[in-house]
Amino acid sequence: MNILVFADHINGQFKKTAFESVSYASRVAKSNNGICTAVVLGKMNDPAKLSGFGANKILEVPYDGKFSSNVYSSVLMELANRENAELVVVSHDLNGKSIAGLLAAKWGAGSVTGVVSMPEFHNDGMDVVKGVFSAKAYARYRIKSAKKVISVMPNAFPPEEVGGDANIESVNISIPADRIEVLSVERAEGKVPLPEADIVVSGGRGLKGPENWHLLEDLATTIGGVLACSRPVADVDWRPHNEHVGQTGIVIRPKLYIAVGISGAIQHLAGVNNSKVIVVINKDPEAPFYKAADYGVVGDLFEVVPRLNEALKKYLK
Amino acid sequence: MPDKAKNLTIMEVIVCISKSPDTTARIAFTDQNTKYDEQGVQFIMNPFDEFYALVRGVELQEKEGAQLTFLNVGPASNDIIIRKALAIGGNKAVRIDTEPKSAWDVAKQIASYLKDKTFDLVLFGKETIDYNGSEVGAMVAGILDLPFVSNASKLEFENGNFILNRDIEGGIEKIRVAAPCIISAAKGMAEQRIPNMRGIMMAKTKPLEVVPAVETEDLVELVSYSLPVEKSGVKLVDPENMDELVRLLSEEAKVI
Numbered sequence: 001m002n003i004l005v006f007a008d009h010i011n012g013q014f015k016k017t018a019f020e021s022v023s024y025a026s027r028v029a030k031s032n033n034g035i036c037t038a039v040v041l042g043k044m045n046d047p048a049k050l051s052g053f054g055a056n057k058i059l060e061v062p063y064d065g066k067f068s069s070n071v072y073s074s075v076l077m078e079l080a081n082r083e084n085a086e087l088v089v090v091s092h093d094l095n096g097k098s099i100a101g102l103l104a105a106k107w108g109a110g111s112v113t114g115v116v117s118m119p120e121f122h123n124d125g126m127d128v129v130k131g132v133f134s135a136k137a138y139a140r141y142r143i144k145s146a147k148k149v150i151s152v153m154p155n156a157f158p159p160e161e162v163g164g165d166a167n168i169e170s171v172n173i174s175i176p177a178d179r180i181e182v183l184s185v186e187r188a189e190g191k192v193p194l195p196e197a198d199i200v201v202s203g204g205r206g207l208k209g210p211e212n213w214h215l216l217e218d219l220a221t222t223i224g225g226v227l228a229c230s231r232p233v234a235d236v237d238w239r240p241h242n243e244h245v246g247q248t249g250i251v252i253r254p255k256l257y258i259a260v261g262i263s264g265a266i267q268h269l270a271g272v273n274n275s276k277v278i279v280v281i282n283k284d285p286e287a288p289f290y291k292a293a294d295y296g297v298v299g300d301l302f303e304v305v306p307r308l309n310e311a312l313k314k315y316l317k
Numbered sequence: 318m319p320d321k322a323k324n325l326t327i328m329e330v331i332v333c334i335s336k337s338p339d340t341t342a343r344i345a346f347t348d349q350n351t352k353y354d355e356q357g358v359q360f361i362m363n364p365f366d367e368f369y370a371l372v373r374g375v376e377l378q379e380k381e382g383a384q385l386t387f388l389n390v391g392p393a394s395n396d397i398i399i400r401k402a403l404a405i406g407g408n409k410a411v412r413i414d415t416e417p418k419s420a421w422d423v424a425k426q427i428a429s430y431l432k433d434k435t436f437d438l439v440l441f442g443k444e445t446i447d448y449n450g451s452e453v454g455a456m457v458a459g460i461l462d463l464p465f466v467s468n469a470s471k472l473e474f475e476n477g478n479f480i481l482n483r484d485i486e487g488g489i490e491k492i493r494v495a496a497p498c499i500i501s502a503a504k505g506m507a508e509q510r511i512p513n514m515r516g517i518m519m520a521k522t523k524p525l526e527v528v529p530a531v532e533t534e535d536l537v538e539l540v541s542y543s544l545p546v547e548k549s550g551v552k553l554v555d556p557e558n559m560d561e562l563v564r565l566l567s568e569e570a571k572v573i
Contacts, residue, residue, distance in 0.1 A: 015486075066490070067485075067490070069455065069458075069465050069466070069467065070458075070464055070465060073459070093486060094467070094468055094484060094485055094486055095485070097451045097455075097467060097468070098451075098455060098465065098466070098467035098468070098501075099455075100451075100452065100455065101420070101424070101450075101451070101452035101453070101454070101455025101456040101458075101459065102455040102456070102458055102459040102465055103459070104421075104452070104455075104456060104459065105421075105424065105455070105456040105457075105458075105459025105460045106459045106462075109536070110421070110536030110537040111420075111421075111452065111536075111537065112537060113449075113450050113451060113452055114449055114450070114451075125538075127540060130449075131449065132447065132448055132449060132542070133338070133344045133353075133446070133447055133449075134340075134446050134447075134449060135545075136344045136544075136545070137344050137346075137542055137543065137544050137545070138542065138543045138544075138545065139448075139539060139540075139541075139542050139543075140539070140540040140541050140542075140543070141537050141538065141539055141540060142537065142538045142539075142540050143536065143537050144535070144536060144537065144538060145536040145537075178464070179464040179494060179495050179498070180464050180466060180492055180493075180494045181492065181493045181494070182490050182491070182492050183480075183491040183492060183493055184490070184491045185485070185488065185489075185490050185491075186488045186489050186490075186491075187485065187486075187487050187488030188487045188488055191487050192487075193486030193487045194486075195486065196486070199572075199573075223573065241504050241505055242484070242487075244504070247340055247446055248340075248364055248365065248368075248446070248504065249504065251449075255572045256566065256570075256572040256573065266340065266341050267340045267341070270340075270446075273545070274545075276570075276572060277566070277570045277572045278548075279562070279566070280551070290551045291548070291551070292548060293548070293551040294548060294551065294552065294570065295551065295552050295553075295554055295562060295565060295566070295570075296551040296552070296553045296554065297553070297554050297556050297559075297562065298553060298556065299556025300556070303556070304556050304559065307556075307557075307559040308559040308562060308563070310559070311559035311560045311562070311563045312563055312573075314560070314563075315560075315563045315564075315567065315573075316573075
């Protein structure tokens with residue numbers, strides 16, 4: 001089975017999710033005696049990097065425009081046809097999400113988004129598992145159509161360096177006319193996006209006000225984590241809404257989630273309970289979050305967090 | 318499309334609303350884990366559709382004089398949610414009468430309804446809180462070959478175009494897109510509204526048209542549901558002894 005995988009980048013630097021997707025796709029291709037072809041749109045600093053994650057072939061599409069789900073999905077469809085690919089893999093990050101459904105509909109493919117399993121092959125189709133009911137359950141789906149599209153959940157499959165020396169080919173393809181024009185892009189430079197973070201330090205109303213966030217900032221700096229917050233905190237503008245994790249915010253699955261002063265409402269848990277390890281710091285021993293936690297500290301966060309920060313500094317030194 | 322002529326006509330906005338279990342609903346399955354157990358479950362309008370797509374649609378109705386239609390794919394039991402939408406605003410609603418099977422099914426139903434209609438904007442919530450696919454809006458755009466922008470956190474109408482902020486990892490993109498287009502809405506686009514008594518009374522007299530569904534083919538089939546493995550229980554650490562927590566995270570959990 002030949003597989004086409006989309007490798008996204010930001011200003012010439014591959015996203016972490018690009019390596020994850022390529023690594024995933026190459027594992028599937030390998031176990032099915034197929035070729036894993038990675039597709040890059042635009043100028044990359046180092047496209048050969050993808051062969052390290054198992055791509056057999058790298059297609060570079062000359063493109064100087066900005067991201068457009070319509071253009072990208074058309075290009076991927078055309079290349080999937082040229083490469084005789086049966087499966088197209090994208091990441092379930094914000095660009096990938098907006099490509100997957102479009103591509104599936106244009107290409108006539110069956111699709112499943114937010115996949116958290118390796119595929120399993122049956123006579124009548126390919127099974128994949130995804131989270132449903134906002135991470136409160138899983139569903140196994142069988143894609144029965146010959147053409148298939150999946151988006152793979154960020155942070156679900158760590159990229160594996162396997163080494164390789166794939167050919168890089170520049171492809172000749174006509175870019176379809178677009179009715180979308182990107183006027184400007186604002187991005188906080190050098191910041192790891194929440195869905196890609198390995199360690200997340202998150203605060204709730206227990207912090208009592210935005211002026212106390214330095215406690216979490218210090219902790220995040222020490223441990224190399226990214227800041228997040230609960231919905232009430234974003235709703236009262238203590239923190240920006242792009243830090244809100246939960247059912248109606250960003251869904252994350254870091255290795256380590258440290259929840260400080262968050263009671264753990266079911267809507268919050270829906271956004272974080274796929275984290276590998278959860279630490280809850282809360283003064284209320286009855287906080288529902290403890291039921292979903294691996295480690296708990298019942299105590300005053302204003303004392304516990306600086307103490308944890310010092311202990312971490314000592315350990316990391 | 319001639320933009321000038323367009324400005325003289327009334328903007329047509331369609332907001333697609335779906336039904337989902339309440340955010341606090343118990344999640345359980347029946348029929349050998351192949352059906353969601355709806356017993357005792359309260360259903361609501363999908364929050365992303367209601368808080369962001371629907372309310373922005375109502376604001377366009379109020380500010381730009383847009384003609385606003387709500388569109389739902391579902392059985393008659395969805396009417397209660399459609400009436401709630403009409404109590405918040407809108408001119409009319411359409412329900413495509415079927416029990417939706419999949420994202421593809423819903424997208425095909427919506428696309429086949431829209432294909433001979435005139436509209437400037439179709440708004441969706443960024444995803445539903447039950448199947449979390451983020452797919453339906455994109456699929457409709459794919460079927461109808463219309464521009465699609467996902468996760469828009471701001472939408473303004475300017476000289477026949479929509480100016481959007483689209484969420485990207487760690488930032489935003491500002492985008493101009495010509496009508497007609499398909500947009501999915503994320504947090505920030507609008508604020509939740511609670512229907513008032515006048516709205517609820519008016520909703521009863523607004524038209525709710527029921528249209529038959531089309532046949533769709535199944536490309537994807539549910540095999541089974543499962544529940545996550547429960548955590549074995551929290552290990553409590555003495556708040557005075559954070560060295561112990563650090564040791565556990567390092568030696569036991571191996572995450573630092």
